Amino acid sequence: MHELSIAQALVEQIEAAATKEHAKRVVRVVITVGALSGVDPEALRSLFPLVAEDTVTADAELVVEPVSARVRCRACGREEAAETSFLRCSVCGSRDVELIAGRELHIKTVELEIDER
């Protein structure tokens, strides 16, 4: 259940961004979660409000954008989406592929409510 650590790290970073911008409230947070990140989006979604309680992030909506695994074939150069349980090139069948996406666990954007000054 490392999603708790992930949720804590996430809220910490959102709080830092909100403080920097003098925001009074965080409205929405968009994160990307790769198929090979090892993170369960549902677990993260349910822990997020618990961790965010009593912070400016408390009522924020958490939007999770999934990212598929992608490989680049070293034999034919093709780049394509791949099954996480079977990384190979669908065109030439080569298993000599390099993982180029799927490990993401990033904050993309934070939507903040800020007093106009």
Place this chain on the structure above:
Amino acid sequence: MCKDCGCSVDPNVHSHHGVVHSHQHTHGQAHAHPHEHPHDFPHKHPHEHVPAVASETRTVEIQQKILSRNDEQAELNRAWLKAHGVVAVNLISSPGTGKTYLLERTLEGLRGKISCAVITGDQRTDNDARRLQGKGAQVRQIETINACHLDAEQVGRLLPEIAGDGVQLLFIENVGNLVCPAAFDLGETFKIALLSTTEGEDKPVKYPTLFSAAPVAVLTKMDLAPHLDWDVATCRSNLRQVRPGVFIFELSAKTGLGMEAWLDYLIKLVE
């Protein structure tokens, strides 16, 4: 939240002394909303009168790793290890794969050949550290209490006391868990995934997060394979499916099968 543009202006519904009215605020506009009682009227309920400043909603691009704090510490650990000439391997597997037993035999085999240290992580007890004592290596236990993984900060704190002073190879025995430890970079040189013959041959495809991240895999308890109808070829194929080109060791720490190749490999790592 506004359904049209996603801004934070709420359709407000509130009550003034039993008079309920709802009104729609327009975007970003500062305005007074009149109500029937005078403002010197003593009343207890708090309500926000229209602020002198209106609010705006702004979207800020962050584009940061969620675990950036851990990753930054991991990079510090990596730099420290490099500066001190230490190769660090992060051993990850499910509980019961035989990580500690393999380490016991490994430390005995490497004794007098290369200088080793061990950081071992469990939720509770220092049983593993005690098992590994007296084999010529510095050993430290991390009790994670409730956490299911080691993090870079826990490891970084121990590095100066355990891995300085000529240590060449640091084993980090992670908490037994196939999922969580894979997400936390500790600053290791690389990860080693372990899998025993008492587990299914399909573990690699069931848990691709770990097995795709480890350039080296160790199949343990190989002496049991014949008794378990465990098919090594299937397992190797599954490992290659999630990590093309993975380097695979087959061994039994108990019988010594495959241990020589494993020990030679570790010695070559630090040369």
